[in-house]
Amino acid sequence: MVNRDLDLVALERKARLAQHEDGLAEILAGVLSASFAAWMLTDRGAWGAIVPALAVVALARVRRWLRYPRVGYMRPSSLWWPGQGRMWAVITVGSVIALCALCFITARHGATVVTDAMMAGFLVAAAVLAFAVAEAMTGLARWYAYAGALAVAAVAAHFAGLSIIYCLLIAGGLLIVWGLLLMVRFIRKYPVLSESAPASGYGNDAGGEQ
């Protein structure tokens, strides 16, 4: 039966999702969001450039140590990636909406007038678009939840008279904590299966050829 009913699309999705359960993407998104907010608040270049760059390098190394020995390494296929079309659709639609919004604002307020509210709106829209792209790339629906939560928080902050920057800072902090929780769950769920590990722990039926 398996020979007839094996769904290759579901198999591809399962393979891809296994690579994104460790919470590293959430931690990276959190660090980027928080460091961007810190940069806007303190005006120190280190927060805007050095911290994100260090985070990317550090998380790439952590991924090699954390993910590959547990769920293995795979290179996605350009032929078999149903999410690819969706990702480009999200980017295209998002860009068109952003352009339309820009044209609308420019026509209404003049080319040189950019208020704080507009800038905040752009920041939140960019963050929401980034989350939507992350969802399209990874196939994890929870990125839409992050985007929705951020949009709601931004609207709440606007009505409360708070700066949107704090919203990004808090969202970044929460994402980092959530990413760490996901990482702990991942470590508990997947034991190390590295190739150099002793074979006896995983069954020893060499020659079990049928």
Added chain:
Amino acid sequence: MSTPGEPNDLRSQALEIDRVVHEPARYLIMACLYVVESADFVFLLQQTGLTRGNLSSHLAKLEQAEYVAIDKQFVERIPRTLLRLTPVGRAALIAYRQRMQRLLEGPG
């Protein structure tokens, strides 16, 4: 002379089934590799649920049939076995799926 859909035709199609792909574990391995560019041994262990010995022996069979290319390398002194489906293996998997579908649908 049998026409398509007749029992004789089905019999000949059944006899032409690729036995290398027909084994469920090997079919699963090939399907897992079909949807990715390449993957390592640990990834296949995780995805297929096979044991090390079983997976190794099936991979050896697939390599022998030239359906899977195996590339052993060291990444920071850690061994990594990268596997990918060859074009021959891809074609074999597609042909097998089509043939099985025709067979299971039957003459009706």
